[in-house]
Amino acid sequence: MPVTAITNIKQLVNVRDQYHLLRGRELSVLPCLENAFLVLENGLIKSYGPMDEFEQHNPGDGEEVDASGQLVLPAWCDSHTHLVFAASREEEFVDKIKGLSYAEIAARGGGILNSARKLAEASEHDLLQSAKARLNELIQLGTGAIEIKSGYGLSTEGELKMLRVIKQLKQLSPIPVKATFLGAHTYPPAFKENHQGYIDLLINEMLPVIAEEQLADYIDVFCENGFFSPEETETICRAGMALGLKPKIHANQLNLSGGTQTGVKLGALSVDHLETMDEDAIQTLAASGTIGTLLPSAAFFLRMPFQPARQLIDAGCAIALASDFNPGSSPSGNMNLVVSMSCIQMKMLPEEAINAATLNGAYAMELEDELGSITVGKKANLIITRPVPSLAYLPYAFGSNLIDKVLVQGEIV
Ligand code: NIG
Ligand code: FE
Numbered sequence: 001m002p003v004t005a006i007t008n009i010k011q012l013v014n015v016r017d018q019y020h021l022l023r024g025r026e027l028s029v030l031p032c033l034e035n036a037f038l039v040l041e042n043g044l045i046k047s048y049g050p051m052d053e054f055e056q057h058n059p060g061d062g063e064e065v066d067a068s069g070q071l072v073l074p075a076w077c078d079s080h081t082h083l084v085f086a087a088s089r090e091e092e093f094v095d096k097i098k099g100l101s102y103a104e105i106a107a108r109g110g111g112i113l114n115s116a117r118k119l120a121e122a123s124e125h126d127l128l129q130s131a132k133a134r135l136n137e138l139i140q141l142g143t144g145a146i147e148i149k150s151g152y153g154l155s156t157e158g159e160l161k162m163l164r165v166i167k168q169l170k171q172l173s174p175i176p177v178k179a180t181f182l183g184a185h186t187y188p189p190a191f192k193e194n195h196q197g198y199i200d201l202l203i204n205e206m207l208p209v210i211a212e213e214q215l216a217d218y219i220d221v222f223c224e225n226g227f228f229s230p231e232e233t234e235t236i237c238r239a240g241m242a243l244g245l246k247p248k249i250h251a252n253q254l255n256l257s258g259g260t261q262t263g264v265k266l267g268a269l270s271v272d273h274l275e276t277m278d279e280d281a282i283q284t285l286a287a288s289g290t291i292g293t294l295l296p297s298a299a300f301f302l303r304m305p306f307q308p309a310r311q312l313i314d315a316g317c318a319i320a321l322a323s324d325f326n327p328g329s330s331p332s333g334n335m336n337l338v339v340s341m342s343c344i345q346m347k348m349l350p351e352e353a354i355n356a357a358t359l360n361g362a363y364a365m366e367l368e369d370e371l372g373s374i375t376v377g378k379k380a381n382l383i384i385t386r387p388v389p390s391l392a393y394l395p396y397a398f399g400s401n402l403i404d405k406v407l408v409q410g411e412i413v
Helices: 024-028 051-056 090-097 102-107 112-121 124-140 156-172 195-212 230-241 259-266 279-286 296-301 309-314 335-346 350-357 359-363
Strands: 003-013 032-041 044-050 063-066 071-074 076-078 143-149 177-184 218-221 246-251 270-273 291-294 319-321 382-385 403-408
Touching: 003 051, 024 309, 024 350, 032 051, 044 051, 076 335, 076 350, 076 359, 090 102, 112 156, 124 143, 124 156, 124 403, 156 177, 156 195, 177 195, 177 230, 195 230, 218 230, 230 246, 230 259, 246 259, 259 270, 259 279, 279 309, 291 309, 291 359, 296 335, 309 319, 309 335, 319 335, 319 350, 319 359, 335 350, 350 359
Parallel strands: 003 063, 003 071, 076 143, 143 177, 177 218, 218 246, 246 270, 270 291, 291 319
Antiparallel strands: 003 032, 032 044, 071 382, 382 403
């Protein structure tokens, strides 16, 4: 039965009649309504207001949820994941504990190539089943929209297999799913010395099928020393752009690789990671319309310095937060932890982190008219917390499950 009203809400979080992409100081403004009600209809937000006006709003037949002492938030918008993969990689995790670096593991054929070998052996059916199970777990953790990348195929067959799985997830999923083509994740062994050969394959063999079958919304490239150079990134992105795919690129993770400047030059929707930034990269991003998507759980898992969120926000950047869920560098898609880590390790204020993980995350998937805030007409994808003393308690009490209920299109999941 659909929920038609939530009443006695201690705090209704991120309430906006109007909205825009938040940058710089705007990120710290999180509009909330105390002692509020929320009325839902047909899976959408119909109205909201202070409790003493609830009687004037007549919810239809359905369940009424009393949220005394509880907060209601828009569900998390996770704009960067690699949710489809064939197998976990905890053996590499142990190797790293013993002292090997991410780059050393990659050089031994581990890392992305390890996932690519396993993906080549997996059936579309098995990939879909495992991805569905992960997606369901994330929905329970409050994720209400998600982006998913290919990039473990690294062959025409493998990339198309991954993208077809993502397309099926789009059809099955109760939450919106966006698909990104990341064929340029690394060079497969056969093309290690023949970069142009692989770029030709991406552009001439994979992209035409992807466009024809409408398998992707975005194009991504891992712009990094030892992976794809800024020039290669630009060539690949421009080929995708000619087919209507906007770039969302992996930039400045391990080195000052020029990915941010390349993304801005291309008008990318987002540049993601940003662990390694200098003044030029920060100022270039701040002066652009490109969103900087921070992935703190990848920095945490790889024991890297966290993204310089304070410098980015103080410079006026538009910041989103995402999980980077993948078997190599972030084997968790828990956005509650991402929000906590952002406050604890990157000194983001709770208000900034929640805005970055909801409204700005929605912008980073072009879903801002459907999700990311409590706005009349947006989807009723919502988190109802357990009773908590305050908003700041959410990132503060890291690791506790503070979610009481998750609603997707007005239904409790
Ligand atoms: O976003 N940086 C590149 N890609 C992934 C990691 C991929 C992997 O190790 O499987 C990331 O961190
Ligand atoms: Fe990633």
